[in-house]
């Protein structure tokens with residue numbers, strides 16, 4: 001086949017694949033990402049008895065930087081040289097925004113962010129919603145749409161919110177835009193987080209890191225405070 005035709009076919013196929021997603025790229029009434037999250041897995045649809053999320057009275061104020069939950073976290077920790085160093089900020093309701101600058105260490109294809117790194121940025125942003133509910137939760141399911149390639153040097157602006165809660169199950173969605181909070185949508189995600197106790201980490205983490213974390217009184221105080229969630 002003529003290589004130029006093959007290239008054109010590939011471009012057409014890419015447009016067809018992305019078309020339904022880009023039609024949904026408007027924001028929710030709250031300014032958050034809720035309108036048009038990826039549909040798909042039934043496990044990401046809240047059950048009929050799910051309730052609206054409730055912002056904890058001691059949640060960080062809107063506009064406040066949340067800070068890293070763990071210095072070695074690949075998503076937000078300052079001690080990971082090639083980590084994302086993602087910075088999340090509380091917003092109104094149960095919503096956060098975050099920024100992540102794509103570095104050369106985050107490439108998949110030449111000059112473009114790796115899809116797994118972009119999924120990490122979404123996962124981390126969605127995970128930081130726990131600060132506003134004041135619970136500890138881990139990702140059970142994460143469904144991602146990759147809408148546009150994201151070049152190295154891009155600042156990805158992420159916006160995430162909890163949409164519903166059912167017992168320990170926390171339903172959320174997020175969107176990532178290129179260059180500004182109003183920029184073109186590059187990635188979107190829907191997620192199910194599951195609330196856990198601190199013991200989830202103590203029982204499963206590698207002993208040396210757990211010992212180090214337990215020796216840090218600030219880390220222990222932060223984690224335990226989230227377990228008591230009136």
Ligand SMILES: CCCCCCCC(=O)SCCNC(=O)CCNC(=O)[C@H](O)C(C)(C)COP(=O)(O)OP(=O)(O)OC[C@H]1O[C@@H](n2cnc3c(N)ncnc32)[C@H](O)[C@@H]1OP(=O)(O)O
Nearest residue numbers: 043069123124127137138139140141167168169192194196
């Ligand atoms: C401190 C915060 C760090 C934030 C970093 C960013 C977020 C992350 O990347 S966290 C790391 C990645 N995630 C993980 O490592 C989690 C690994 N998984 C696990 O440990 C377990 O499967 C866990 C804790 C999610 C659930 O196990 P367990 O506590 O036994 O709960 P379980 O009874 O199985 O499930 C509870 C409910 O959730 C549902 N559920 C759990 N997992 C899923 C799933 N993958 N898909 C759909 N539903 C699920 C179950 O069906 C059940 O529903 P129901 O109450 O209606 O019956």
